[in-house]
Amino acid sequence: MSAPASFILQAQQVSLQVGSRILLEGLDWQVRPGEFWCVLGRNGIGKSTLLHAAAGLQPTHAGQWQLLGQPLQGLSPAEMARHRGLLLQQQHDAFSMPVIEAVLAGRFVHHGGWQPSTQDEALALEALERVGLSSLAAADLLTLSGGERQRVGLATLLAQDTDLYLLDEPTSHQDVAAQLQLMTLLRTLAAGGKGVVASCHDINLASRFATHVLLLAEGQRWAGPAQEICRPAALEAAFGCRFVQVATDGMLQFLPLPTA
Numbered sequence: 001m002s003a004p005a006s007f008i009l010q011a012q013q014v015s016l017q018v019g020s021r022i023l024l025e026g027l028d029w030q031v032r033p034g035e036f037w038c039v040l041g042r043n044g045i046g047k048s049t050l051l052h053a054a055a056g057l058q059p060t061h062a063g064q065w066q067l068l069g070q071p072l073q074g075l076s077p078a079e080m081a082r083h084r085g086l087l088l089q090q091q092h093d094a095f096s097m098p099v100i101e102a103v104l105a106g107r108f109v110h111h112g113g114w115q116p117s118t119q120d121e122a123l124a125l126e127a128l129e130r131v132g133l134s135s136l137a138a139a140d141l142l143t144l145s146g147g148e149r150q151r152v153g154l155a156t157l158l159a160q161d162t163d164l165y166l167l168d169e170p171t172s173h174q175d176v177a178a179q180l181q182l183m184t185l186l187r188t189l190a191a192g193g194k195g196v197v198a199s200c201h202d203i204n205l206a207s208r209f210a211t212h213v214l215l216l217a218e219g220q221r222w223a224g225p226a227q228e229i230c231r232p233a234a235l236e237a238a239f240g241c242r243f244v245q246v247a248t249d250g251m252l253q254f255l256p257l258p259t260a
């Protein structure tokens with residue numbers, strides 16, 4: 001997995017199914033270094049399923065995924081964990097532990113032992129700083145707010161330091177200022193050569209921060225540069241409501257309106 005690959009993630013004719021329902025059929029899609037993709041679409045359209053399948057944690061019914069040019073199915077869990085990380089939509093904590101310990105868990109994949117080195121500790125602290133939570137390093141994980149807990153999850157992924165970041169609704173528990181910081185952080189990660197894929201319900205955040213958008217709808221999808229995909233016609237087809245496009249401060253905003 002050391003040779004440079006032109007794609008960090010590649011879907012080749014991927015089909016995803018839950019029960020008898022086909023969510024996606026014949027998806028050909030590539031994530032290159034430097035790209036920040038937002039996956040948009042209605043509730044239940046298959047965004048989480050897509051992220052979990054790309055992470056190798058959910059079955060792919062046809063086609064295959066390649067991670068850094070290698071078939072995902074052929075990689076061991078340890079190899080996968082060194083090259084891709086997934087932020088779940090919900091974090092479930094059974095035990096008390098200091099926040100820094102949760103972040104240090106991200107380093108485990110790189111040394112295989114539970115004893116963190118001084119460098120691991122420095123990287124974990126730096127990851128907490130990047131998500132604005134260094135003051136909570138010693139706090140009990142179980143005492144955090146929903147937004148703080150979600151950012152600890154992202155810090156753990158940053159400590160894991162993978163090539164591909166898969167994030168399921170990373171902004172869902174964040175206040176508006178934290179959303180801007182988080183989307184800026186994801187864009188910076190991509191600009192540094194990582195591949196970032198995040199599901200999102202905020203079209204305006206996606207169109208402002210993502211380099212690319214994958215817009216999913218029943219039996220249809222659009223993929224490409226964010227400014228090309230975030231257009232009223234495609235958004236209306238995908239979400240089933242009207243959109244008015246408003247230009248403000250040099251940015252395009254999309255205002256959803258009920259259908260007449």
Ligand SMILES: Nc1ncnc2c1ncn2[C@@H]1O[C@H](COP(=O)(O)OP(=O)(O)OP(=O)(O)O)[C@@H](O)[C@H]1O
Nearest residue numbers: 018019023041042043044045046047048049050199
């Ligand atoms: N294990 C399962 N068994 C049956 N159906 C499932 C299973 N997992 C997911 N589904 C269904 O698959 C569909 C896609 O779910 P998914 O969570 O991927 O949607 P989503 O686009 O992420 O939705 P949301 O925006 O609400 O998070 C949903 O209709 C869901 O009910």
